[in-house]
Amino acid sequence: MTSSDVNVQLKLPDTTSFLDVPVVYGQDNYKKTLIDQLRLSGSSHEDMELKFIPTVGMGGIGKTTLAKNIFNDGEVKTCFKGQRILVCVSQPFEIVKIAKEIIEQLIGQTPTVVGSEALIQRFHESIKGKKFLLVLDDVWTTRNNEWAPLEQVLWSGAAGSRVVVTTRNEKVAKMIGRMHMICLNKLSEADCWSLLSKIAFYGKTEQEREAFAKIGKKVARKCNGLSLAAKTLGSLLRVKKIEEWLDVLERDIWDLENVKEDLFNPLLLSYYDLPSVERRCFSYCAIFPRDYEFDRDDLIQQWIAQGYFKPKKNEQEVELLGQICFENLAERSFFQATEYEHDNWNRSNISCKMHDIVHYFAQYLTMKEYSAVSVFDTEKRVDLNARHLSLTISPVINVPTISISNKTSLHSLMVFYNSSNTYMFPIQFLNLTRLRTLSLSGPLMELPTNIGDLIHLRYLNLSYANNIMQLPPTIGNLLNLQTLRLFWCSITIIPEEVGKLINLRHLYAIQGGDLTWSKSIGELRSLQTLKKVHISPKSENFQLRDFRNLNGLRKIYVTGLGIEEHLEEAEEAKFHKKSALVDLAMEFYGDDTKMETHEIVLETLGPHENLQSLVIARYCGRSFSPSWMMSLVNLRELALQGCHMYETSFPPLGKFPCLESLDIVGSYGLKKLGPEFLGVETDNRASYPSKFTSRALFPKLKLLSIHAPSLCEWVGVPGWKVNGPLKIMPRLESLLLRQCRSLKSLPDFLESTPLERLIIKYSPALQESCQEKTGQDWHKIRHVPNIHLSR
Known part of the structure; x- marks a missing residue:
């Protein structure tokens, strides 16, 4: 491909305030x-x-x-x-x-x-x-x-x-x-080398650094003074041996003429170093608009829909192959993680963006196969031979018609909107016989009944389609469909015909209100993801017992739990036998009149010990200590949302060996976090299993968020010393305290944590005690580099 094939404008992606490299060079x-x-x-x-x-x-x-x-x-x-x-x-x-x-x-x-x-x-x-x-x-x-x-x-x-x-x-x-x-001018060669070596030399010995330095300085010259190039090359060289560094230096792949500002040279090195399947996955991203925020799981599902992965053992392996591919691309700086200062504590959904130069590079390589078209005119006829096509619709006065009929070679069609005021264009997609991916999210007016003719379709996204009230019965003809996304649209019923989709793996239907689910969902044995299914007491709709045959589920978000009917159904759901389940969210229904029911249902729905992420919402039981809780030795994320804490203490969550993120949100009634919360027994209760024994409490916790208006006391362990043998939260990085209006002081052990970010919001007494130099708790947090106090 020559430079004459390219006519794309560069544009930077969205920006957060966090530096990706801790030291800044040359500035x-x-x-x-x-x-x-x-x-x-x-x-x-x-x-x-x-x-x-x-x-x-x-x-x-x-x-x-x-x-x-x-x-x-x-x-x-x-x-x-x-x-x-x-x-x-x-x-x-x-x-x-x-x-x-x-x-x-x-x-x-x-x-x-x-x-x-x-x-x-x-x-x-x-x-x-x-x-x-x-x-x-x-x-x-x-x-x-x-x-x-x-x-x-x-x-x-x-x-x-x-x-x-x-x-x-x-x-x-x-x-x-x-x-x-x-x-700003370009970085000097010395600064480029400093930045590159900072990344490339991570984990290497002094002897290795000396051996690599001579070659590395020559490689750094290829950066041409651009910090992005230095970071990209540093990521590439980080895992290579010295002979591979020589190969990077000597490879003659600088054949593209007049590449704008020579920005693609380091990207070409990284691109050609990728396996062929990862190149294809990277190229696919050219279809998205610039500045687009990717959801990791969503992107992987689209890759799978295109058939990019060839599993050696079974079809379940493709999800793992997709995750590995995503991580490899992210490590080589093809993706940049997005991070927000406020309330970004649940890491189950990983999002990222592409730097504008990287995105432009992807389009440069794939211009003839992938096409991203912006539609501004009142009439537009798209007549392209691209295999993958995206349309970005801008606000218009007159609603035009876009004709993409008879494009039999089209494998992907995606429609985006750059304004909420955009009207949905009437779209004809007749005879798109090879279409595998279809995304019509946004202000869609209607879904044509002939969608059932797209028999090769594997991915369908109708999210935010606020005018569609129901899916046509022909949806049941899409026997190859693997992913169906219905986030925040107006559909009120998941029809019975969806039960015919025998290859469906991922079904998302999170709505503003409750959604009626067909009982036929319980027959979809290929399902791995089911969010957000509402449990109905009506026998003709999906019930809790209908989970019994869905043993391949990896992610479940179930709502409406805790009614009388569930006392019998919970055992039939067999959550404890679903060994593939790694992500579970349970949202309860009712108030404190349902205390006993909530307790029994929660106890009966105990998941398999392989679980890694658990969310419990709106739970109203007196006790928050189900017998299965401490058996979750693989748990990495725990969130308690809107739960009424009638007990004064928690289970010993500090004994979880793998817990990295803990989110306690809207916990009304919680008054004290004490030694029991950390995992220290102060009474004669029976000991917990020895496999939780550790020199540290919360040994791997990195993120802690607490929103508890009734919390008035948070203490550590009596007699604890900074330099003592007991370590508490030794890996804690971020702490968010929000609306802890009754809390006046922080626990002593925080001064020994490696805390990097502390946010205290709407907690006046605590904010007063954390004032710089003058607050009574200042000595506990003075080592924290980023402190944000807001009233």
């Missing part, structure tokens, strides 16, 4: 200049006003890294305490989207107002009179009529507010503020 001077611009010297009237600081440079040079470095700087945090916002702007430039993200970060929740004007007014109110630092990453618009309305609102902030803008277009910088412009 000390830029950092000092930028911090000087942020300071208030008080020497001039201009210095006290709102100041715009554009930062300009080519893609991959480190503009975003510099911005995040500034954003996380201790002096900057002190200067703009509690009022720092980082937003990825990207394309198209939408003030409503920007305003919404700013509001979310300032108040910690999604604004509830509806309509553009109301949202802008809310945006104005949220920053009015406040001194803030706003980082707008990846601004592309050169139109002053798009930029001016945003600037006008920003001027309502308090004196000393600052706006840092990153862009690769100098015209944008000049429009925003030429006076304070900072232009």
